[in-house]
Amino acid sequence: MLIHSASQLLTLSGGPQRGADLGRLGLIPDGAVLLREGRVAAVGSSVELRAAYPAEPTLDAAGHVVMPGLVDPHTHLVWAGDRAAEFELRLQGKTYMEIMAAGGGIVSTVRATREATVEELIAQARLRAQSMLRHGTTTAEAKTGYGLETQSELRQMEALLRLDEEGPLEIVPTFLGAHAVPAEYAGDPQGYTDMVCAEMLPALREWWNQNAGRRPLPFVDVFCERGAFDLAQSRAILQTAKDLGFPLKIHADEFDNLGGARLAAELGAASADHLVKTSAEDIAALGRSQTAAVALPCTPFGLGDPHYTPAKAILEAGGLLALASDLNPGTAWCESMQFVIALACRYLRLTPAQAIAAATINAAAAIGRAGQVGSLEPGKQADVLILSVSDYRHLGYRFGSNLVETVIKKGEVVT
Amino acid sequence: MLIHSASQLLTLSGGPQRGADLGRLGLIPDGAVLLREGRVAAVGSSVELRAAYPAEPTLDAAGHVVMPGLVDPHTHLVWAGDRAAEFELRLQGKTYMEIMAAGGGIVSTVRATREATVEELIAQARLRAQSMLRHGTTTAEAKTGYGLETQSELRQMEALLRLDEEGPLEIVPTFLGAHAVPAEYAGDPQGYTDMVCAEMLPALREWWNQNAGRRPLPFVDVFCERGAFDLAQSRAILQTAKDLGFPLKIHADEFDNLGGARLAAELGAASADHLVKTSAEDIAALGRSQTAAVALPCTPFGLGDPHYTPAKAILEAGGLLALASDLNPGTAWCESMQFVIALACRYLRLTPAQAIAAATINAAAAIGRAGQVGSLEPGKQADVLILSVSDYRHLGYRFGSNLVETVIKKGEVVT
Numbered sequence: 160m161l162i163h164s165a166s167q168l169l170t171l172s173g174g175p176q177r178g179a180d181l182g183r184l185g186l187i188p189d190g191a192v193l194l195r196e197g198r199v200a201a202v203g204s205s206v207e208l209r210a211a212y213p214a215e216p217t218l219d220a221a222g223h224v225v226m227p228g229l230v231d232p233h234t235h236l237v238w239a240g241d242r243a244a245e246f247e248l249r250l251q252g253k254t255y256m257e258i259m260a261a262g263g264g265i266v267s268t269v270r271a272t273r274e275a276t277v278e279e280l281i282a283q284a285r286l287r288a289q290s291m292l293r294h295g296t297t298t299a300e301a302k303t304g305y306g307l308e309t310q311s312e313l314r315q316m317e318a319l320l321r322l323d324e325e326g327p328l329e330i331v332p333t334f335l336g337a338h339a340v341p342a343e344y345a346g347d348p349q350g351y352t353d354m355v356c357a358e359m360l361p362a363l364r365e366w367w368n369q370n371a372g373r374r375p376l377p378f379v380d381v382f383c384e385r386g387a388f389d390l391a392q393s394r395a396i397l398q399t400a401k402d403l404g405f406p407l408k409i410h411a412d413e414f415d416n417l418g419g420a421r422l423a424a425e426l427g428a429a430s431a432d433h434l435v436k437t438s439a440e441d442i443a444a445l446g447r448s449q450t451a452a453v454a455l456p457c458t459p460f461g462l463g464d465p466h467y468t469p470a471k472a473i474l475e476a477g478g479l480l481a482l483a484s485d486l487n488p489g490t491a492w493c494e495s496m497q498f499v500i501a502l503a504c505r506y507l508r509l510t511p512a513q514a515i516a517a518a519t520i521n522a523a524a525a526i527g528r529a530g531q532v533g534s535l536e537p538g539k540q541a542d543v544l545i546l547s548v549s550d551y552r553h554l555g556y557r558f559g560s561n562l563v564e565t566v567i568k569k570g571e572v573v574t
Numbered sequence: 575m576l577i578h579s580a581s582q583l584l585t586l587s588g589g590p591q592r593g594a595d596l597g598r599l600g601l602i603p604d605g606a607v608l609l610r611e612g613r614v615a616a617v618g619s620s621v622e623l624r625a626a627y628p629a630e631p632t633l634d635a636a637g638h639v640v641m642p643g644l645v646d647p648h649t650h651l652v653w654a655g656d657r658a659a660e661f662e663l664r665l666q667g668k669t670y671m672e673i674m675a676a677g678g679g680i681v682s683t684v685r686a687t688r689e690a691t692v693e694e695l696i697a698q699a700r701l702r703a704q705s706m707l708r709h710g711t712t713t714a715e716a717k718t719g720y721g722l723e724t725q726s727e728l729r730q731m732e733a734l735l736r737l738d739e740e741g742p743l744e745i746v747p748t749f750l751g752a753h754a755v756p757a758e759y760a761g762d763p764q765g766y767t768d769m770v771c772a773e774m775l776p777a778l779r780e781w782w783n784q785n786a787g788r789r790p791l792p793f794v795d796v797f798c799e800r801g802a803f804d805l806a807q808s809r810a811i812l813q814t815a816k817d818l819g820f821p822l823k824i825h826a827d828e829f830d831n832l833g834g835a836r837l838a839a840e841l842g843a844a845s846a847d848h849l850v851k852t853s854a855e856d857i858a859a860l861g862r863s864q865t866a867a868v869a870l871p872c873t874p875f876g877l878g879d880p881h882y883t884p885a886k887a888i889l890e891a892g893g894l895l896a897l898a899s900d901l902n903p904g905t906a907w908c909e910s911m912q913f914v915i916a917l918a919c920r921y922l923r924l925t926p927a928q929a930i931a932a933a934t935i936n937a938a939a940a941i942g943r944a945g946q947v948g949s950l951e952p953g954k955q956a957d958v959l960i961l962s963v964s965d966y967r968h969l970g971y972r973f974g975s976n977l978v979e980t981v982i983k984k985g986e987v988v989t
Contacts, residue, residue, distance in 0.1 A: 243926075243967035250925045290975050461973070463920035465880060498974030505878035510665045511658075552658035555665075558876070559913030560705050561976065 163191035165225035166549035171534035178477035228297025228542035230522035233483030236301035240271030272305035304338030383419035424448035446476030451525035456502035457491035470507035511555035580640035581964035586949035593892035612985035643712025643957035645937035648898030651716035655686030687720035719753030798834035839863035861891030866940035871917035872906035885922035926970035
């Protein structure tokens with residue numbers, strides 16, 4: 160299929176974009192892209208490609224932006240239940256302790272998720288996956304982390320793999336057994352850390368061999384934050400995971416700077432995520448590393464918190480900046496990377512071009528998929544969006560609606 | 575048609591909700607609503623209504639919230655062109671003067687709008703009206719104000735009336751000839767004020783008699799702000815409009831407190847809108863008046879400005895608080911009242927129930943339509959939403975997506 164006459168074809172070609180390089184859209188006016196067998200076969204001007212492929216079935220994109228599918232590199236897609244009542248209690252002025260006493264907080268999601276069957280988990284997550292796809296996300300990372308015991312965590316992982324097989328949203332899985340300290344280990348994060356290292360991660364490795372051997376290993380992630388896992392515990396978990404062969408991610412510096420970002424750089428993690436309270440030294444360490452810096456602006460927005468990731472400082476340090484939704488039931492139930500782009504323009508002061516690159520090719524780099532998705536270049540997956548607008552800058556400028564008209568995943572029109 | 579088995583039927587019955595009264599949803603669990611000839615004929619429990627109307631065609635809303643259509647009481651729906659390039663320039667650090675020099679700002683919208691035919695204005699606004707409807711807005715106020723000369727303003731008004739006739743979005747028109755001082759009167763707001771009073775408003779009255787005599791007169795609005803019209807000029811325009819029989823509105827205290835809110839209360843305006851910098855005295859004056867206080871949280875959000883309408887103070891003063899989108903090409907291209915609700919929860923600290931009431935029955939009051947729309951009560955228009963969720967609190971809690979599944983306008987399913 161030849162999609163032609165796009166008012167703007169954004170290729171995002173040339174690989175991940177570090178520091179001041181961020182924002183290269185590879186824009187071709189009156190552009191065209193040839194899709195064959197689920198892959199991009201050629202990109203260029205409409206004149207050029209229509210002459211070269213005269214017999215190809217065509218799709219006229221006149222007046223529309225055509226661009227790669229959005230990549231969401233940080234989501235907690237699979238959970239059971241919701242926290243709508245807790246949201247209301249917070250607005251009524253209830254304290255965190257009162258909400259916990261009323262059965263709220265992450266423990267309520269853990270309870271509901273533990274009680275759910277894998278089919279129930281899939282059914283609830285599928286609605287969110289469909290919404291993500293409608294909003295233009297064609298590949299998403301997704302984490303476990305609401306089980307906090309081995310079998311529940313593995314059930315969440317099974318749900319993720321089955322959702323990925325179902326498609327069309329492509330899911331890159333992450334194991335987040337160390338998302339929080341469960342009630343069984345209250346006051347004993349070290350005890351839980353020891354269990355994660357001694358039992359959970361080896362069990363995951365074993366389970367993977369038996370159930371998903373043909374796939375690359377999932378990421379292992381940890382929540383390095385006061386009230387969750389300190390730096391030494393985070394290091395123990397990530398080092399154990401690394402020794403078992405898993406690629407790494409980390410939740411760092413959302414509320415406090417414990418040194419998680421620097422640890423990520425040191426261990427060669429694919430990404431360090433949140434990065435609100437990251438120190439200048441840690442930003443510099445990230446800038447020198449191959450670790451992507453993933454900003455999650457929906458989380459402060461969701462909390463009504465004015466503190467966002469210092470994106471400009473990350474770019475000045477030469478960092479590889481990516482954007483993600485952080486989709487989760489507590490702080491950010493948001494399925495739209497378009498809205499993430501709108502937030503990034505206003506609160507991270509990115510231009511639309513920078514935010515788009517951070518939500519495509521750089522987001523792909525943050526989940527180790529820059530070779531497959533995130534740009535329209537020959538040989539890459541044919542994950543393509545056709546927008547209802549003729550100028551890419553409407554992404555960011557407009558907010559609260561969905562500018563994606565058509566979603567193509569691996570060459571197939573899916574919405 | 576009998577819509578039954580709604581997990582929650584929100585009636586919003588009992589009229590507009592002042593002060594601490596805000597947030598009465600009139601919630602009926604397992605609720606039903608009977609629609610006949612475009613009107614609400616009955617509301618009640620599903621058991622009750624299914625027994626009373628056994629032969630009625632049914633629509634099963636199990637697992638869904640059913641509620642009145644959202645009302646957006648402040649939009650600038652009709653304009654030509656866009657300001658996406660200006661949005662990018664702002665993020666690149668360009669100053670307002672540089673943007674003006676590059677042809678940006680409201681003057682660029684005025685230029686494009688003056689050059690557009692009424693058909694072009696309608697075609698561009700129709701896309702926005704359709705998006706508003708998909709997001710659950712069934713009635714919207716909409717303003718002229720990008721013509722700033724008599725014939726262009728009347729052409730915008732013609733576009734509004736034709737869009738309203740087209741439907742299904744119902745449009746309540748407002749004349750905003752005094753939106754800004756046009757280039758022809760640069761530095762002479764008083765000269766333009768005199769022209770508005772002496773020529774424009776009488777011409778509108780005459781035009782209305784000839785072209786829309788069967789309709790109620792439109793609102794007349796003015797932008798009372800430093801750089802636009804001062805308090806005396808605003809008073810002159812509104813008093814002239816009042817003497818001609820027009821109902822009134824005002825843009826007040828967005829950036830500066832000039833006393834516009836108190837003027838609105840004094841003149842009996844239907845609403846005073848923006849109200850970010852309103853003084854305690856002016857809030858008290860609004861609280862004692864029949865003038866609705868309309869908060870527009872998309873505008874500070876769109877600008878990345880942390881200053882929002884002091885909603886709590888307005889409620890404490892007994893005010894009638896409503897929410898609107900302020901849809902416009904400069905600061906807030908947002909077509910979703912659901913997103914307005916999400917902002918109101920986070921930045922105005924309203925609960926979902928309060929925000930929903932402010933976006934339905936109180937929004938209807940702000941445009942003088944509380945007798946027709948904004949609640950599900952016998953005799954009112956059958957403007958009904960069916961949400962994809964079972965708990966109303968998902969409005970506010972979730973953001974960036976569209977939770978409206980079905981929109982019914984005057985008894986007809988329209989999306």
